[in-house]
Amino acid sequence: MQSNTLAELAQHVGGRIVGNPNTVITGAATLENAHSGQITFLSNKKYIPLVKTTQAAAAIVNQEMESSADLLIAEDPYYAFMQIVVFLYGHRKHEPTGISPQANIAPSAHIGQNCHIHPFATISSDATIGNDCILYPGVFIGPRAKLGNDCILYPNAVVYDECILGNRVILQANATVGEDGFGYATYKGVHHKIPQIGRVILEDDVEIGSGSAIERGTLEDTIIGEGTKIGDTVTIGHGTRIGPHCLLVPQAGIAGSATLGHHCVLGGQVGVIGHIKIGNMVRIGAQAGVIGDVPDGKEIVGSPAIDASKARRSYALIEYLPELRRSIKDIERRLRTMEKSES
Amino acid sequence: MQSNTLAELAQHVGGRIVGNPNTVITGAATLENAHSGQITFLSNKKYIPLVKTTQAAAAIVNQEMESSADLLIAEDPYYAFMQIVVFLYGHRKHEPTGISPQANIAPSAHIGQNCHIHPFATISSDATIGNDCILYPGVFIGPRAKLGNDCILYPNAVVYDECILGNRVILQANATVGEDGFGYATYKGVHHKIPQIGRVILEDDVEIGSGSAIERGTLEDTIIGEGTKIGDTVTIGHGTRIGPHCLLVPQAGIAGSATLGHHCVLGGQVGVIGHIKIGNMVRIGAQAGVIGDVPDGKEIVGSPAIDASKARRSYALIEYLPELRRSIKDIERRLRTMEKSES
């Protein structure tokens, strides 16, 4: 971590200062917990009151407002904050290990320049590793798999045979890429394993969370598009294709042969059945169950998932079902009384 | 992958040909993506129109139909297709490594013939490994655990002490078998760990997906029946007994001391509470929450799970709750008007 004046940080993110440009910034924190010398940010209007009372030295906001801190005004405060956190702290520094003699590397594997292969990592025969990759202990790269440049695979991440990772792909610890898809032909009550001859392709800048599992395709590849980020303990079924720049929050799951467009956001514990088509920029609320195609731009919620604009109200009414039923019974009683008096 | 004539493939699966028996087949693909030289299949009526337009050289179907490809008619097209995929591609070929000197094998462990134990695998004291087993790097076999013949354990799969795997068991990467059950006695607000003295028994032909975790029993064994297949990131609670030939789709979870019969199918993200009894051939829809016993042959859906025949309609009506409430309010208003006019 280094320290800088607010003026230097403003210049770095292209923002302007309301306050003292010479304020020295030594760290970053949240509005609530920041203290003297730290910079914070406001990205949610709900927290505007905290800007007035924060102990931070400076706050990144998108317009002038009452504040107990100097202001750094930026078009997109959260993006500016990200840039400043990178500037002040940098991304994780990996210890240089070179290629450990305790790693198990097949003679036919090809390893690019400036890689760090830790002890107990395995690179199988005919695998290719690009330049500047880091493979932590316990990482397994299967036969004929290919990694691009600048990939980081954390401890015990596994890449099965033939799978392909682009550049700057990150696998968090204990992630699995390319295990067999859940595919069986059931005949006379016995499930026969179908060879899963497709691969997994992770395009550039994909990140996969800890404990997550991306199945290889049965016949065609499972593909995760460029820049898509997948959280922890997510599973993706065989042959599913996810477009670029999606976000899949932890514990989401997508069954096989589904397709998703670009810039979709799936909340936590979302389930998507197989063989359906989800358009571009679709937003799916946490725990939703998606059982049919979804057009571009739609926001859906609930299990089964329906249009968010009506879903929130609809699902909230479940609580009032006993009351609704009582009303119906009451109405029926009154109606019977009236019908009797009429007859 | 090898190539064969359609006649040879038909003979292999016991089907008959409508078209050219000399068509050469070099691969397999889906109806939509197959191209010249490939064989495909139809197992879902929804895709019948694709049979007319597929670019495949041949299609496996269960009766004669209009087609752009030669037809291979088989009683069960998906099963026939599975057989042909195995015939053309085979299952994964594992590189022969023998027993690596970089593996860590206890002197008291017993290893059968023709096993392949990769570097960084551990076999603990008094463990037994059958013949023809493959243990990839990072696999851990605990003390006194037993594996049958022809097991495949992918990288970093873990088998705790005393657990038993039958023949042809497959553990995908990062799967865990036999970790401690979630069992604590809470006394004066403190949770005291109960020793989990049961084991996990995986019978013949069981497969466990990546990231999945099968708890050992507290007092009695957790048992997964013969031929049952479990997907990725599934958890099975301590002492649960699952019958033979079940399918548990990824992210399903079963709490402790439940029992399931044979040939049950649990969809993705299904949750089953503990201490209940689920019969044979029960089908449970994705995301269902099962909170009570389920008789043989039943299909259930929803959270809480109810009979599928009514559940689909019931859950679909949640969307219309605001409308139903409006109707009730409207009725009440009209009723008041009438009651007034009567009095």
Next chain:
Amino acid sequence: MQSNTLAELAQHVGGRIVGNPNTVITGAATLENAHSGQITFLSNKKYIPLVKTTQAAAAIVNQEMESSADLLIAEDPYYAFMQIVVFLYGHRKHEPTGISPQANIAPSAHIGQNCHIHPFATISSDATIGNDCILYPGVFIGPRAKLGNDCILYPNAVVYDECILGNRVILQANATVGEDGFGYATYKGVHHKIPQIGRVILEDDVEIGSGSAIERGTLEDTIIGEGTKIGDTVTIGHGTRIGPHCLLVPQAGIAGSATLGHHCVLGGQVGVIGHIKIGNMVRIGAQAGVIGDVPDGKEIVGSPAIDASKARRSYALIEYLPELRRSIKDIERRLRTMEKSES
């Protein structure tokens, strides 16, 4: 496993005997499966009838009752049973390995006394391991991480850099602690990774299940309070703070920056959104979806989660929605008839 008389066991747990104090107890089992020589327990009234027929030699109960076995009467039978199971069987005995020369230990790491570091475990630079810790094969301890005394890390558990584990912390196999939080700043459609500079702190007596993943904080630490137990394939988001003595059943998930009080219980597959505050002693039913603050002592159920006292009835009524709608249509029809006859 050792054998003892019922009198010795009663003395150990401070209970009293109704029956033969000289009965020899050689093991423990459930009411249903116990046989001669074993001790069992009753903690759920539902199973009182089994006490009359159990084959067990002795049963731990909280009051005198009709029984086929000798009775050991204790205030809290389940807690007494736990004590007896520990007494008879003990906790897992770990094989003494000392510090394996096949482990990879940085020269700058500090390791306490009487530790067992298995082959293929990694301890990175400047990490600190307390006394009497056991690190199984494939365990990874990142740079500057700290473990207290008496920790047990099962195979392939991973602790990232700078994270802190208290005393007696247990990580089951393939658990991950301290991976990067799911944090990105999205700018012009591209997700930019935010360095996650917070840590994970697991306080004393925390246990984490297999396949679970605890994200490190973005700016502030993720904290799991003393004595909290977390099951398998659970994920905890960045910066979330969980109080002491909570139970998180397998497959639960909590998003980032949430806070939970002490003694909360989350059922299986519960989802909690980020940035909310859950009080003390809150109970959340399996599969619930929690989308707002929850006060102390509350029990909630359902997705969306509502008060349990009304939730069970409300959610159960979903099944009757088609019937309710039919009633409303019938009422409307009768009302129209009456309105016509009036006009």
